[in-house]
Amino acid sequence: MLQRFYFDVDNGREIVRDDEGVEAEDFEQALADARSVISEMAAELAVANLSGPCSIIVRDETGLTLAQVPLGLFSTPPQEPKI
Template sequence: MAERFYFDIENGKESIRDEEGVEADGLEEALTEARSVIRELADELAAADPDEAWTIVVRDASGLSVGRLPIKK
């Protein structure tokens, strides 16, 4: 059964909360999707501020943080 996961983006000073989320058949599939998001965002965030370290925080439907992935090129 599919679950909803959310990908918040943060850098220690700012947090961009994902209000929409994605449907996935479990945590592993959600992490795979998060890695796809990283590939899409890495260049954009690095161009904006190459010294800033961003992270995707994966939350489950209850709001619990279930994974953290660094956003790197």
């Protein structure tokens, strides 16, 4: 049975709630499915040069917090341009 998971963003000043969420079989699948979106968010926040730590708060459909993951864990290191 599919469950709904929500990925809120905590930017150190406020928590931006995910009202849509994603459906997945379990927490691991939800995190894997959301990984690319989370990576994009991490890159956008890095470009915005926000001071302070940002993290993703993962909630289940009851509102229970399952994990709080620093966005840095999902960002990819910058690559050197190839010449």
